[in-house]
Amino acid sequence: MYDVVLLTLSSERDAPGGGCGSGGACCGGGDTSDGAGPPKQTEERCDTPRVPVLACADALTARGARVETVTARSDAEIDEVLARLDAPARPDGLTWPDPDSKTRLVVATASDAQLRAVLRRLVRRYAPPPSRRPAELAGNRTVPDLPPIGVLPLDPARSGTRRDLPAQLGLPRDPAAVAAAVLDGAPRRLDLLRNDAGSVTLDGALLGAADDAGRPLHWRGRVEVDDAVLSDGEEPILACAIGNAGGYAILDGLPLLTGPDPTDGVVEVAVAVPVVTRSALGRKRIRFEVRRARGRAVAVVPRDEKVPFLDDGVGGELSRKRSWWTEAGAWAVWTG
Incomplete structure (x- = not known):
């Protein structure tokens, strides 16, 4: 039987940046836009409800698993x-995941940012230095297959109010169902976005903001996806969505990402720019043009x-160039 x-x-x-790689608290800000406009960072209550954790532990124990609950207060x-x-x-001294491990991990998450914090530490643990890259590592990867993890959402109501990553992936939210997936299910491998700031992205990123009245603030930057240039940095941009899954697919009713898929091995990027047109009577009108591209990597160079x-x-x-690239199938979740 498994140790869980x-x-x-x-x-x-207590780690700087809470291990999220962006200088925010570990729980991060919630996306309160619900597709109605550029999201704003908000404080999210991080007090962990213990009932789902204990219920999952009881379900695992009833199946014969040896269960330990751990609350981590630092990256260490x-x-x-x-x-x-x-x-x-290993003979080469690299730290590597055990594909035959009898230990299984369940991450109880109050937000996507908490799940990302754990994945970020997994990447830092198992990504070999470029100078010690082993021969068995695939040519399109910088990390080996990361160990599958179980995901226990701590807010079951969120599945109906906000499309967090577990909801998008169709993962179980009931503690007993999560326990069954961890013990009896199969791993589902998913793409991971790494970036040159040392962090990772599971769902997606949205560049842009809104003022206090909810009006989008324009910015300028060069956006490239592989060899395709979506913006040369000279025109105003309403928003730029970088999608692994579909969390930032719609902005104020405007479709940005048309088919983000965390298993297709590519990143989908969309840039929304205002375009001025004139009617037959000469009246000026503004519409939004969305430019999209898919590829292995995306680079954003802000001009502002x-x-x-x-x-x-x-x-x-x-404030400076940031690049994201796809690690196809790098991480995995236990599914029923």
Whole structure:
């Protein structure tokens, strides 16, 4: 039978940036737009409800699993848990995940940002330095297949109010169903976006912001997807969506991402720009043009001083070039 670790992230985590890689709290800001406009960062209550965790632990124990619950207050404490997924020592000295591990991990998440925080630590643990890249690592990957994890959403009501990542992926939310998926289910491999700031993206990122009245603020930047240029940096941009899944697919009723798929091995990018047209009577009208592209990588070079963004629900400001690239099938979740 399996050893199962139920990992919860505390709101009191002491690591800089809370391990989210963007300088925000570990729980991050919530996307309160619901597709009605550019999202704004909000504070999200991080007090972990214990009932779903205990219910999941009871369901696992009833099936004969040895269960331990851990609350991590720092990146170091997350790393202590992840170390249980390591393979035996390798001759080359690399830390590597054990594909035959009898330990399974369940992450209890109050937000997508908390799930991302754990994945970020997994990447940091198992990504080999470029100078020590092993021969068995696929040519289009910088990390090996990361260990599958179970996801226990701590807000069951969110499935009907906000499309968080577990809802988008169709993962179970009931603690007993999560336990069954971890013990009896199969791993579903998903794409991961890495970026050159050292973080990861599971769902997507949205660059742009709104003023206090909800009006979008225009910004300028060069946006490239592989060899396709979506904006040369000279025109105003309403928003730029970088999608792995579909969390930022619609902005104020305007479709940005048409078919984001976290299993297709590519990133979908959309840029919305205002276009001025004139009617037959000479009246000026403004419409929004959406330019889209898919590829392996995307680079954004802001021309303005700071561009606000949300990445998996965590807010930040972009002041220099940022690149995201796809790691196809790099992470996995247990599904029923």
